[in-house]
Amino acid sequence: MKRVLVFLLLISSIVLQAQILEPAKWTSKPSVTSANAGDVIELIFDVKIDKDWYLYSSEFPCEDGPIPTSFTFEPNAGYELVGGIVPINPVDKYDDIFECDVKVFKKTAQFKQKVKLLGSGVVIKGEFEYQVCTEIDGRCVPGDGEFLFDKIEVKGGNAVPKIEQSSDATNLIVPTPEDDPQTEPVDYGENKGPYIDESVLDGENSLDNESFLGYLIFAFVLGLTSLITPCVFPMIPMTVTFFLKEGQSKSTGIRYAFIFGFSIILIYTLAGTVFAFALGAEGLNALATHWAPNLFVFVIFIVFALSFLGLFEINAPHQLVNKVDQQAEKGGLIGVFFMAATLVLVSFSCTIPIVGNVVVLAAGGHVLKPILAMFSYALAFAIPFTLFAIFPEWIKGLPKSGGWLNSVKVTLGFLELALCLKFFSIADQAYHWGILDRDTNITLWIVIFGLLGLYFLGKIRLPHDSAVEKATVPRLFLAILTFSFVVYLIPGLWGAPLKALAGYIPPKYTLDFDLVSDKNLGGGNETCEEPMYADFLHLPHGLQGYFDYDQALACARKLNKPLFIDFTGHGCTNCREMEAVVWSDPQVLQRLRDDYVIVALYVDDKTLLPESEWFTSAYDNKVKKTLGKQNADLQIANLENNAQPFYVLVGADEKVLAWPYGYDKDPQKFAEFLDSGTKKYRELYGNQ
Numbered sequence: 001m002k003r004v005l006v007f008l009l010l011i012s013s014i015v016l017q018a019q020i021l022e023p024a025k026w027t028s029k030p031s032v033t034s035a036n037a038g039d040v041i042e043l044i045f046d047v048k049i050d051k052d053w054y055l056y057s058s059e060f061p062c063e064d065g066p067i068p069t070s071f072t073f074e075p076n077a078g079y080e081l082v083g084g085i086v087p088i089n090p091v092d093k094y095d096d097i098f099e100c101d102v103k104v105f106k107k108t109a110q111f112k113q114k115v116k117l118l119g120s121g122v123v124i125k126g127e128f129e130y131q132v133c134t135e136i137d138g139r140c141v142p143g144d145g146e147f148l149f150d151k152i153e154v155k156g157g158n159a160v161p162k163i164e165q166s167s168d169a170t171n172l173i174v175p176t177p178e179d180d181p182q183t184e185p186v187d188y189g190e191n192k193g194p195y196i197d198e199s200v201l202d203g204e205n206s207l208d209n210e211s212f213l214g215y216l217i218f219a220f221v222l223g224l225t226s227l228i229t230p231c232v233f234p235m236i237p238m239t240v241t242f243f244l245k246e247g248q249s250k251s252t253g254i255r256y257a258f259i260f261g262f263s264i265i266l267i268y269t270l271a272g273t274v275f276a277f278a279l280g281a282e283g284l285n286a287l288a289t290h291w292a293p294n295l296f297v298f299v300i301f302i303v304f305a306l307s308f309l310g311l312f313e314i315n316a317p318h319q320l321v322n323k324v325d326q327q328a329e330k331g332g333l334i335g336v337f338f339m340a341a342t343l344v345l346v347s348f349s350c351t352i353p354i355v356g357n358v359v360v361l362a363a364g365g366h367v368l369k370p371i372l373a374m375f376s377y378a379l380a381f382a383i384p385f386t387l388f389a390i391f392p393e394w395i396k397g398l399p400k401s402g403g404w405l406n407s408v409k410v411t412l413g414f415l416e417l418a419l420c421l422k423f424f425s426i427a428d429q430a431y432h433w434g435i436l437d438r439d440t441n442i443t444l445w446i447v448i449f450g451l452l453g454l455y456f457l458g459k460i461r462l463p464h465d466s467a468v469e470k471a472t473v474p475r476l477f478l479a480i481l482t483f484s485f486v487v488y489l490i491p492g493l494w495g496a497p498l499k500a501l502a503g504y505i506p507p508k509y510t511l512d513f514d515l516v517s518d519k520n521l522g523g524g525n526e527t528c529e530e531p532m533y534a535d536f537l538h539l540p541h542g543l544q545g546y547f548d549y550d551q552a553l554a555c556a557r558k559l560n561k562p563l564f565i566d567f568t569g570h571g572c573t574n575c576r577e578m579e580a581v582v583w584s585d586p587q588v589l590q591r592l593r594d595d596y597v598i599v600a601l602y603v604d605d606k607t608l609l610p611e612s613e614w615f616t617s618a619y620d621n622k623v624k625k626t627l628g629k630q631n632a633d634l635q636i637a638n639l640e641n642n643a644q645p646f647y648v649l650v651g652a653d654e655k656v657l658a659w660p661y662g663y664d665k666d667p668q669k670f671a672e673f674l675d676s677g678t679k680k681y682r683e684l685y686g687n688q
Helices: 002-017 212-228 235-242 250-289 291-309 318-326 328-350 352-363 368-396 404-419 421-430 438-456 473-494 549-559 573-583 586-595 627-639 667-685
Strands: 024-030 034-036 040-049 053-056 070-073 079-087 091-095 100-106 108-117 124-134 140-149 153-155 563-568 597-602 646-650
Touching (some): 024 124, 024 140, 040 124, 070 108, 250 328, 250 368, 404 421, 404 438, 421 438, 549 563, 549 597, 573 586, 573 667, 597 627
Parallel strands (some): 034 153, 563 597
Antiparallel strands (some): 040 108, 053 100, 053 124, 070 124, 079 108, 091 100, 100 108
16 A cells, blocks of 8 residues: 555656656667577666666565566567576665665666577567656656567577466576576676776765765875874974974974974975876876885985984085075075975875875866865874974973983984885885895894894993983883884794784795795685786785786686785785785685685886787876786776775676775774675676
8 A cells, every 4th residue: 555655646746747757768788699599698777877866676675665676578489587687786775765675776777687598580578667766855756668679699499389487577586507507608708807886886885975074084084194104204303303493482483383284284285186187196106116216215214314313414505594594584484394395295105095086086077175185184194293393392491401302313313214124125026126125124123223222221322422321211111112122023034924014024925034934824725827927926824816807807707706806016005014914814814715816916016018918098098018007007997096905806797796995904894895795796696
């Protein structure tokens, strides 16, 4: 009774508005136009749905609810139905009117019906009924239509007796392989790369469904997170040192600090947005991993470290100082602005994720949203640096206690000397130089932090230091922490995972002498053939897999497994942390090993491919010549994302099975993400 009442209300609503609404446009086609008698083909029904409307699927548990989509096939001697109509990836929705759970489509919908061809002259026709509703004012529109497939050429076979078929095909069950013994290979067509179906885009995790305020908050959080990256954190002591000036009043220091913060926001918002539009997503990633900027920053940090250690002083030219003294305010502002510009330039390579989102938004035609996102990001980035700029004035107001301020500078010098190795490591891994291996990096850190521990105890004295006759309690505790860190590092020389440092030191496969080999931890996962690029690219924890998308996809289809795509990078700190903390978890490792074919696609690898493998990107019309550029183009062009880590689960037809997973170090969530992919894979492909 409820359904009849709603149906009458719908009809009257349409009449009263004196207009004919057609929010859903239907088209149909067979999967092939020529086949042999006995072949099973698919009839494909595509629906284009107007914005803000949704179409009810063909089946859901709501008995006394809205009108589901249904198909009626007229019996014909030339074919028989195989199973029932299959809706492709509808999304769950709670219907407030009928107070029940339903399944719907938004933007586009697709239904498929398998049929077995029995003879020539086949004619497949019938009718369909459906209901669409709008999210704006709750209006619903019922609809129906007819379909006809009469141009399918069937080779071989004679006319067969007429087969009676049920007029209601919507409740039939898709047969298992035991019911349908045909084992012919499925033609998936030409590889075009992974894609996110509209039903996935309309899911709860879609960025398009997030509020504008939520997106700005997201950018703000990313700004705070970027402060702990290796190319931003070392800038903090530089900032503190810059604002430690004698003869400067507290009010002047605070004013300069606020100007410093405002300059960061201004430069980042303008330069970041323009930079993103000009270089594009791939250009930003290439800049972040190119050898020249990384080695430049590596050298710069060594210079500053040596300066902090007392080897020399970095001072502005004498004439410039005199000019600044003569034009105090003007000169001070120029200096503050220059310091802010330096901070933005040096830290830019570690702030790619938000800039990558800006690029994607820009490509979509947005203007205001990316600019405000950069502003929100820069605001979070600037606030802590502004506070650090103000803080030295408070320090200078404290009673002097010998040369403790110089001790702070020396300590920061040791830290910068250690952190600068990260930049050399990025270039070393991206270009496969093999200079800074894991054991070399760890050895240097053991020496650096060992010397720092001795410095805290007063066993080492550097220029400008006051004599330390007795180690104070704070120095003793700092020494304990430092030597504890050194002890933590030592087992890493023989294979200890050092999870806490996964993003700051080279990967474990670069270790020359590994007593704690994890080659067997992931053993058991299959590969179909020798992986390409396996001579210089590796998966962690002994997992077996691929480094070429097409090769991995072919193997996944052969083994009837979903494909796990790991968009990663040599210079991706968070990627290494995910591998060390999340992938190593037993429940995650077991799923990766048993349930998936794995492919790691390095977006920053500089390996030059043969000219025959080059292609021109449809995204930016540039020729992609290196392995990294081709992998980056696959991610950007197909998935509209260029941040790493980025994990994607793909089915046999390259459709994404679940909303992609980013940087989240919760093993339980990651395991649930993998489970959702295998569940969806079984629903779509079964045991074909």
